[in-house]
Amino acid sequence: MATYFSSNFTLGILGGGQLGKMLLYETRKFDIRTKVLDPSNEAPSRIACDEFQQGDLMDFDTVYHFGKDVDVLTFEIEGVNIEALEKLESEGKKVYPSSKTLRNIQDKGVQKKFYSEHKIPTSPFLVFEDKYKLNEAIVRKDLTFPFVWKSCTGGYDGKGVSVIRDAEAVIPLPEGACIAEKLIPFKNELAVIVARNPSGEVTTYPVVEMEFHPEANQVEYVLCPARIDENVAEKARAVTSKVSEAFQHVGLLAVELFQTEDDEILVNEVAPRPHNSGHYSIEASYTNQFEQHLRAILDLPLGKTDSKVGGIMVNLVGAEGHTGAVDYKNIEQILGMDGVTPHIYGKKQTRPFRKMGHVTIVNEDLSEARKIAEEVKKTIQVISK
């Protein structure tokens, strides 16, 4: 087995955002050498890696040459040049998650078809190669209102997703390839993170429950464990296992699920990396998701996924009406609350709904944590100076 610890072994990470930054806490803990590629010289990961390279993640040559120079290559964002990953793999480079996993995920149309082919429960959908075809389907009544429109590529943090209730709402949609999903009324949005290493070891985190901000379509609270019946949790874990088995991924796979009114579990979408729904694990779990991802991609034994205590995560997003140099108003007050840990991603500029950080609230009693989480939410504000 390769010696990763305090050695010349180098892990390459495509993307230097907050997920990369939190992954670097773990590489530092294990003293694993890292090299990060990100387009921004102010990327949150810039200062805790061993080597930082500024460059375009979508550029073939940049990604290829970056990958040539490292021992294992991973990514913290799906928007990377997949052809470069394929070429690296064909030359024997270890790329985890693999280009194949990413191919099945990066395009939402492909992802949905993947679920159909693998008999994984997901909402009914149609794929359109452009807006012209979408309009055509509406005219022919192959597609009826309401439906959920999703851009096939580039969606992130609630961007690229809209609920379309009438013809008017179709007008501002972009031109590109998209999917239209049946709007399913659901009780809960759930998520399960599953880790898999190249040796085939698999571990699953507890089911978490996500509460969304009604306007921004961004996760507002993530609760672990989810406040659901054990049989629903069981079903969610079973579906997740099936998804994991189908993808044969290496590293984390975050599986977002709907619990329908009839307690059916449907897969919404997946992300092959540490995920916002797993941030609670830094404070609440025996092994946090970033350490688990690292263990998985390095083919180390996976850690215990149980929780030590109940955990709730609150996203810190930029307040509406504020753009400019960030100020975390009342952060001192929330630091005085029980079991509260803010994570500040290090973005110097705020703008409405930008993910600037998150706060974790841990408590033996989840309902107590929930109360504190609301206090946190009410107290802290991400504004401009």
Next chain:
Amino acid sequence: MATYFSSNFTLGILGGGQLGKMLLYETRKFDIRTKVLDPSNEAPSRIACDEFQQGDLMDFDTVYHFGKDVDVLTFEIEGVNIEALEKLESEGKKVYPSSKTLRNIQDKGVQKKFYSEHKIPTSPFLVFEDKYKLNEAIVRKDLTFPFVWKSCTGGYDGKGVSVIRDAEAVIPLPEGACIAEKLIPFKNELAVIVARNPSGEVTTYPVVEMEFHPEANQVEYVLCPARIDENVAEKARAVTSKVSEAFQHVGLLAVELFQTEDDEILVNEVAPRPHNSGHYSIEASYTNQFEQHLRAILDLPLGKTDSKVGGIMVNLVGAEGHTGAVDYKNIEQILGMDGVTPHIYGKKQTRPFRKMGHVTIVNEDLSEARKIAEEVKKTIQVISK
């Protein structure tokens, strides 16, 4: 209140060893700008700070100019130029812990006298300005065997401490100032970490129990909570409060204690910084000691010091007979054990008894954690390649 988060505020840290490295996880988490001074260009803290300066921590000019350039100055090692800190303070710079706290601690003779003056229970002692005076006291029978010899300055990790049982053992002792303490038979070595911020808020961590390696005189296991009666724990916390009150320190104070055969609590020594006996807190506590130190020196509200689960820390020290490029033998095996987290400090060279890292074992059941800790200890070896 100053805005520390994602701002130009800069925390200066004297020393870039493993304690500094772990403190930097917290400054990264809060996105607080840091500048580190260390004599070694390969210091573990080098890469996760915003600015690194190579320089002598004992040199007045170096420390003074480094301090001028930061907003708050702290240290992760006691061996720093104290006159420079005094000058900085006289010019209005915030230095936490203060030079006064450090003055009372840096020299073990001064520290012991401080306890006497403040009626803090400690073992009987004599202070000698040099070895000549020590010999004189032995000749005059003012000092009788056995006793514990401690160098007044420069002691660290069991260096500068010897149990002296006869005249023969006196011969190899160094020439410098020293203290001789009465050898007290004790049941347990305990430690309590207490945090205090400039506003006077004080929090105390649970009592931990330290097990020492019989030869190297280094801590081998730290258990939290200590397996002691509640009334003894109560007494330990009361003594710690008295010590904290006497020092009026800002930041952490790690108080090492003896539990005598008669269940008396005596203060052994203190350290005004994050401490080896508090490493368990990263995985086991609601607020880890590094975050707490940061909260304290920045006058932020202090965090909850309770444990989520039982925690045991095993030091990873270089194996005897091994000097050279480090190899963490069987680290993969220990990663497969329940609730086990290795911390690798990033020192590239090992030598016998050098502190190279530590491993934390957490479990709801402390006795289960203790069993796993022994397995860890038996399995992993810090050797040279």
